[in-house]
Amino acid sequence: MPVTPDQQAEIDALRSQPRPTLRAVSEGAERHLYTAHPVLDHGFVRLVDYMGDDAAICQAARVSYGRGTKSVQNDEGLIRYLMRHWHSTPFEMCEIKLHVKLPVFVARQWIRHRTANVNEYSARYSILDREFYIPDPSQLAAQSTINNQGRGQALTPDESARVLEILKGDAAQTYDHYAEMISEEGPDGAAKQGLARELARMNLPANIYTQWYWKVDLHNLFHFLRLRADAHAQYEIRVYADAICEIVKDWVPAAYGAFADYRLGGAVLSAKGLECLKRMLAGEAVTQETSGMSKGEWREFEGVLG
Numbered sequence: 132m133p134v135t136p137d138q139q140a141e142i143d144a145l146r147s148q149p150r151p152t153l154r155a156v157s158e159g160a161e162r163h164l165y166t167a168h169p170v171l172d173h174g175f176v177r178l179v180d181y182m183g184d185d186a187a188i189c190q191a192a193r194v195s196y197g198r199g200t201k202s203v204q205n206d207e208g209l210i211r212y213l214m215r216h217w218h219s220t221p222f223e224m225c226e227i228k229l230h231v232k233l234p235v236f237v238a239r240q241w242i243r244h245r246t247a248n249v250n251e252y253s254a255r256y257s258i259l260d261r262e263f264y265i266p267d268p269s270q271l272a273a274q275s276t277i278n279n280q281g282r283g284q285a286l287t288p289d290e291s292a293r294v295l296e297i298l299k300g301d302a303a304q305t306y307d308h309y310a311e312m313i314s315e316e317g318p319d320g321a322a323k324q325g326l327a328r329e330l331a332r333m334n335l336p337a338n339i340y341t342q343w344y345w346k347v348d349l350h351n352l353f354h355f356l357r358l359r360a361d362a363h364a365q366y367e368i369r370v371y372a373d374a375i376c377e378i379v380k381d382w383v384p385a386a387y388g389a390f391a392d393y394r395l396g397g398a399v400l401s402a403k404g405l406e407c408l409k410r411m412l413a414g415e416a417v418t419q420e421t422s423g424m425s426k427g428e429w430r431e432f433e434g435v436l437g
């Protein structure tokens with residue numbers, strides 16, 4: 132369960148107390164504030180706070196005294212110009228704070244993005260919940276034969292069933308051992324010393340859930356989303372990136388639109404790639420052999436051209 136009824140009641144209480152403010156307000160972000168958007172089997176992404184909106188990007192770009200915005204069209208044009216020309220600092224004026232619940236192996240990929248501020252749930256201080264990521268059978272696939280970092284064909288139903296049995300069994304056993312080690316009561320009911328939580332956690336598998344607060348500016352968030360909402364990212368982190376995209380789309384629609392156009396949906400060509408494209412447009416039948424590109428580069432180039 133992503134959030135318990137008690138946690139939901141806390142979220143509802145926060146959402147029931149609106150306050151007037153002089154700060155920039157994004158109506159789209161307000162709709163998401165505090166709500167937990169479910170991801171995977173027990174995870175979620177929750178917008179806890181944000182600073183700025185589309186207008187704040189223009190305000191910073193124009194180093195303005197007032198709101199610094201002109202017409203919506205004019206502002207959108209400026210934002211697209213900034214995105215197109217990698218003029219990134221105005222995007223750093225907007226920030227977002229998320230509460231994320233995610234499996235530890237996803238957190239290990241996520242934490243590589245160093246340009247954010249993170250505070251993680253302490254498993255030295257608190258007892259971890261018995262919550263493990265067990266993939267949906269549709270996600271159980273064999274090692275890819277063409278991409279060392281990916282999945283290939285789906286497992287057969289029998290193989291899937293066996294994998295799920297192993298995952299569930301290991302999760303149950305390791306958590307039982309964790310609970311036994313920290314318990315201050317022995318099997319006979321007599322008092323015993325419980326092992327410190329900071330040590331007992333070490334046998335727990337990487338599919339157990341952790342939680343953190345994650346704060347990042349919009350420029351670095353776009354960098355994260357460009358890498359993790361991409362088809363090459365592992366499915367389990369991509370679904371978090373996709374959930375964040377939905378929030379960002381509502382928070383800063385013009386900036387997200389420019390990002391989706393120039394970064395998510397756009398492509399970067401090498402000098403060789405650009406040259407080949409020009410030759411193709413001039414009517415030449417360019418092949419990998421005549422392109423000057425390696426097989427891998429050519430495959431990716433063809434992928435870009437669809």
Ligand SMILES: Cc1cc2nc3c(=O)[nH]c(=O)nc-3n(C[C@H](O)[C@H](O)[C@H](O)COP(=O)(O)OP(=O)(O)OC[C@H]3O[C@@H](n4cnc5c(N)ncnc54)[C@H](O)[C@@H]3O)c2cc1C
Nearest residue numbers: 240242243244245246247280351354355358359363364365
């Ligand atoms: C598909 C995929 C596969 C990956 N596979 C692997 C893997 O096999 N092994 C592995 O270890 N990692 C892997 N990574 C992680 C990857 O190498 C990066 O660590 C991760 O994507 C974070 O990117 P970043 O450093 O650009 O982000 P951030 O840490 O957010 O940094 C953003 C930008 O800030 C600048 N910056 C930040 N810190 C520094 C610094 N100390 N010095 C200089 N510039 C800095 C850089 O310009 C950087 O691009 C993979 C990532 C992806 C998306």
